[in-house]
Amino acid sequence: MTSLAMSVSDSLTITRRNLIKVKRVPDLIVFATLSPIMFVLLFRYVFGSAIPVPGGLSYAEFLLPGIFAQTVIFGSTITGASLAEDLQKGLIDRFRSLPMARSAVLVGRTLADTLMNVLTIAVMMITGFVVGWRIHTSIGEAVLGVLLLLTFAYAMSWVMAFVGLLVRTPEVVNNASFIVIFPITFIANTFVPIDGFPSVLKTFAEWNPVSAVVQGARELFGNVVPGAPEPDGWALQNPVLYVFIWVAVFLAVFVPLSVRTYRRTAGR
Amino acid sequence: MTDAIVVEGLVKRYAATTALDGVDLTVAEGSVLGLLGPNGAGKTTVVRILTTLLLADAGRAEVMGLDVVRDADAVRASIGLTGQYAAVDEYLTGFENLEMVGRLYHLPRAEARQRAGELLERFDLVDAAGRPAKTYSGGMRRRLDIAASLINRPRVLFLDEPTTGLDPRSRLAMWEFIAELSDGGTTILLTTQYLEEADRLADRMVVIDRGTVIARGTGDDLKAQVGGQRLEFTLARAVDLAEATRRLRPLAVDEPRSDEQSRRLSLPVRGGTEVLAEALRLLEGSGVEILDVGLRRPDLDDVFLTLTGHATEDAAAADADTTTTGREPAPTAGSAR
Incomplete structure (x- = not known):
């Protein structure tokens, strides 16, 4: 077997293994889909009643792309927590003693988590339709919108993979990532327009890649007011390009770093 | 007879401690070596270096003539490892666990499945094959773990404390499995804290204490050294x-x-x-x-008392605080945190 074919085959074996866990522990799926549904409903009806969106756009239309982004980014912590759990249980030791591709455990993990995100986005879209969110663009553009979300989440998964291999305790991965993910998903255009932010926060929000993911998704789903003025800042004027720059940087840094850490990491 | 395992001058240091301080050992092809020592002696560190999980700071190690650092991939393809903790995926069934490991050894799917079936039968897990490993008892998990390490028919098998934590019946069954494997020609390096276990299973023994070899030979050699x-x-x-x-x-x-x-x-x-x-x-x-x-006949504690002048730390601790219950085992330097 060539080394590429071997990497692909090993990664798929690991992906399959991770998906079997999802099947055996249905709670995982229930909570992975219930919490975004809860978020959609809470924000739509609690905050939506008080947050005015410029241009007369309904809050549901404004909100949904933000919830999509926030949920898939939070989902990346599963990557880190699961790897930490595998380390704790000695499974990484077993994998490392096998003649398999050195990247396969990480590729298989991030791939399985991406598939989970596909499911989560589907559930949120259905919930969105129920509360008044609509896609106003072509199917092609809508698919690109979903791919944008998935690609950014995939890059975040590799960041979290590195964190998981480093801290080695699932609970710590969760707590540590929350204190980073909460601010980056809230100091952004996710739930409210950023025009009213204090200036420092507004600048941060303008260059925050999460804002660009949300802005890009809004444009690709058509959840923007036609003819509305362009947002401030190059990043939000070219959101898709800006997101892909971040994705490239994340992958270029964290794929090699995570694989290197995996190769040297030791179980308990 | 050629040596399946050769270890020369192995040194491994951690920030505060020296886990291995120049360990030499050889294991003849087809034989069983018992690596004997108390908790923290460095047994697991030796196994981790030999199975390519850990890099040594000095010295060299070969398995089947392959350098564990330079030819790490080839080494992994020819060995099996069962660690101190049963490394099985709890959510996968016994069959799925073995099939997965077979696929990761790059066996074709049909062969991986067939091999999984054979091993489940051999290790008396057929009835539990379709249940997630989470539902297995400690002894069953350990058997599944050993089965996983045998998927690729390794010529060299590493067993790190294969009976620790098992009840007496499971321990006896494990001894029989190991003896059978050895009869089949597999070279085995097993670590243990029990002289009785090494004496029963191993052709030769190496006793290590605080990262250094303090005795080696057959069980009878050791006992003779201790005073018979x-x-x-x-x-x-x-x-x-x-x-x-x-x-x-x-x-x-x-x-x-x-x-x-x-x-x-x-x-x-x-x-x-x-x-x-x-x-x-x-x-x-x-x-x-x-x-x-x-x-x-003398046991490991007698061996230690004679060779090092101190009891094994576990025995000493047991003597020192017999009133303390539920005492955590001493952290092992070999566990490579």
């Missing part, structure tokens, strides 16, 4: 100790020891059961009443 066997009597009356000692002295190869309190007499002797018969004959008609008599 002793004849031990427990008498009904302490006053008889003097008379018994006087009569038995010709058999002793070293100074006999007696203890009034426990009414016990201990004589270092040479030979087998005929010594026992001879001793009983010498005591005939003396009026000495014997409660218990036996030939005793």
Whole structure:
């Protein structure tokens, strides 16, 4: 077997293994889909009643792309927590003693988590339709919108993979990532327009890649007011390009770093 | 016979401790080596370096003529490892666990499945094959773990404390599995804290303490080094100790020891059961009443006491705080945190 074919085959074996866990522990799926549904409903009806969106756009239309982004980014912590759990249980030791591709455990993990995100986005879209969110663009553009979300989440998964291999305790991965993910998903255009932010926060929000993911998704789903003025800042004027720059940087840094850490990491 | 495992001058340091301080050992192809030592001696560190999980700071190690660093991939393809903790995926069934490992050894799917079936049968897990490993008992998990390490028919197998934490029945079953594998020609390096286990399974033993080899040889060599066997009597009356000692002295190869309190007499002797018969004959008609008599062979604690002048740390700790219950085992330097 060539080394590429071997990497692909090993990664798929690991992906399959991770998906079997999802099947055996249905709670995982229930909570992975219930919490975004809860978020959609809470924000739509609690905050939506008080947050005015410029241009007369309904809050549901404004909100949904933000919830999509926030949920898939939070989902990346599963990557880190699961790897930490595998380390704790000695499974990484077993994998490392096998003649398999050195990247396969990480590729298989991030791939399985991406598939989970596909499911989560589907559930949120259905919930969105129920509360008044609509896609106003072509199917092609809508698919690109979903791919944008998935690609950014995939890059975040590799960041979290590195964190998981480093801290080695699932609970710590969760707590540590929350204190980073909460601010980056809230100091952004996710739930409210950023025009009213204090200036420092507004600048941060303008260059925050999460804002660009949300802005890009809004444009690709058509959840923007036609003819509305362009947002401030190059990043939000070219959101898709800006997101892909971040994705490239994340992958270029964290794929090699995570694989290197995996190769040297030791179980308990 | 060629050596399946060669280890020379292995050194591994952690920030504060030296886990291995120049370990040398060889394992002849097809034989079983027992790597013996208390918690923290460095046994697991040796196994981790040999199985390519850990890099040594100095020295070299070869498995089947392959360098564990330079030819790490080839080494991984020819070995099997069962670690101290059963490394099975709890959510996968027994069958799925073995199939996955087979696929990761790059067996074609059909062969991986067939091999999984064979091993489940061999390790008496057929009934549990379709259940997630989460529902398995400790002994079943350990068997599944060993089965996983055998998928690729490794020529060299590493077993890190394969019976720790098992109940006596599972332990006996595990001993039988290991003996069978050895009979099949697999080279095995097993670590253990029990002299009895090493004595039963291993052709040769290496005893390590604090990262250094302190003894090596066959089980009999080790016991001979420790002073061989002793004849031990427990008498009904302490006053008889003097008379018994006087009569038995010709058999002793070293100074006999007696203890009034426990009414016990201990004589270092040479030979087998005929010594026992001879001793009983010498005591005939003396009026000495014997409660218990036996030939005793030394255990790991005796080996340690003789070779290092200190007991194994576990034994010392057990003596020191017998009142403390639920004491955590001492952290092992070998566990490579």
